[in-house]
Amino acid sequence: MTAHSTAPNVFEAGLPTLDYSLAATPHDVVDDAREAQSRAPIAIGPLGPEILSYNMVREILRDHRFRLPPGITLAAQGITSGPLYDKMANSLLGLDGPPHVRLRKLVSKAFTPRATSRLDETIRAVVNTLIDRVEDAGRCDVVTDIARPYPTPVMCALLGAPREDWQLFADWTEEIFKALNFQPDVTFDEAAIMDAWRELDAYVDDMVAARRHNLTDDLLSELIRAESEGDRLDLDELRMLVAGFLMAGTDTTRNQLAASVQVLCEHPDQWQKLREHPELAMQAVEETMRHSPAACIAPRAAVEDVEFGGYLFPAGTFVLANTFAANRDPVIYDDADRFDISRKDVPAIMTFGGGAHYCLGANLARRELAEALVVLTRRLPVANRTGPAPWKSLLGMTGPTTLPIEFTSEQLVAADA
Known part of the structure; x- marks a missing residue:
């Protein structure tokens, strides 16, 4: 406790301010954030203090005195109780302390090479199929034609859902994710979200019942197998985790893929460099997520009076x-604003969070993005943006809402040669 702290109150310390609207995109705030960052490691933004420096962001994400507020995305809508709030508060993101540690320990045992080993083939097949559909046209909208449909088949393959049911998962995920988007000016239909979530839960119940008699090599089977000191996951926890994986592994990936393609398109030398050096794929993922991330903020709340960074x-x-x-x-x-996929020996990006809530699926997400970018740059040797690519608010999962490009396909290049 810091009841007798002599540190200045963070709201009264004359810190720089950030004055942006709730609809502002990362591009709208980058210059103001940089100017504030040059003056202090903390600024006062429209929703409260914002930690701007790399070292202090890393520190606060590891500081147990600051917690991820349970159901924060719902609280922004004025929802602080009820079945949807309970679902969110009891998710892996909403839990803290010993219950969170217990679940993380069990889940980490399920993310085995066996559970993810067959994904590479699925990933390549999915992205190649999506390119096949637009190749002859020589143009597409990356958001709707490539990025949006890409992650669901991969997550379904990971969980072991049959191909004929992939669209069901896409529909459920689309609806439920509305409850996870932290944008106070966006409304959603709580009843529709709960209907979708109940349908998903019922489907997972059937999957679990089938797996208990016939465990396979998918992630759901690994979650059922997972055991730590005699402890296992119960049905409610399995339901919650499947929904969590779908949410975390779908919207994040589709938005980041579109954002990554955009920044590569806008730097043709980097597109070409990745095409010629696919071994740079993982570095390309890190650099696109550093420069143009789909996740820009991590909300926290002080659980007590806290002295941090010299402020109360x-x-x-x-x-x-x-x-x-x-x-x-x-x-x-x-040269922090420079985009360069060949950067070396740089610190880990903060996009995946940090501390107890560091993204469990970070390595899987990197793998999905790297494979997709390698296939795209190989099959589309030249790609150019042809129109505006407005982004969503940085306060939620961001990224371009549309990304029109035209391209020269590998097939056409070969024919010309």
Whole structure:
């Protein structure tokens, strides 16, 4: 406790301010964030203090005195109780302390090479099929034609859902994810979300019942197998985890893929470099997620009066760890605004979070993105953006809402040769 702290209150310390609208995109705030960052590691934004420096973002994400507020996305809609709130508060994201540690330990045992080994073939098949559909046209919208339909088949293959049911999962995920988007000016239909979630739960119940008699090599089977000191996951936890994986592994990947393709398109030399050097794929993923991330903020709240970074944060203070600003901290990254997929020996990006809630599926997401970017740059040697690509608010899962491109396909290049 810091009841007798002499540190200045964070709201009264004359820190720089960030004045942006709730609909502002990362591109709208980058210059103001950089200017504030040059003056102090913390700024006061429209929702509260924002941590801007790389080192302090890393520190606050590991500090147990700041917690991810349960159901924060729903609270922004004025929903602080009820069945949907309970679902969110009891998810892996909503839990903290011993219950969270227990679930993380069990789940980490399920992310085995056996559970993910067959994904590479699925990933390549999915992205090649999506390119096949648009190749002859020589143009497409990356968001709707490539990025949006890409992750669901991969997540379904990971979980072991049959191909004929992939569209069901896509529909459920689309609906449920509305409850996870932290944008106070966006409304959603709570009843529709709960209907979709109940249908997903019922489907998972059937999958679990089938697996208990015939365990296979998919992630759901590994979750059923997972055991730690005699402890196992019960049916409610299995339901919750499947929904969580679908949410975390679908919208994040589709938005980041579109964002990554955009920044590569806008830097033709980097597109060409990846095409010629596919071994740079993982570095390309890290650099696109550093420079143009689909996740820009990590909300936290002080669980008590906390002295942090030389300032006093009163109990209950809502804080944003601005990972977007941290990823472009000039103290950490040389020429931080430069986009270069061949960067070496750089610190880990903050886009996947940190501390107890570090993204469990980070390695899987990297794998999905790397494979997709390798296939895209190989099959589309030249790609150019042909129209506006507006982004969503940085306060939710962001990324372009549309990304029109025209391209020269590998097939056409070969024919010309």
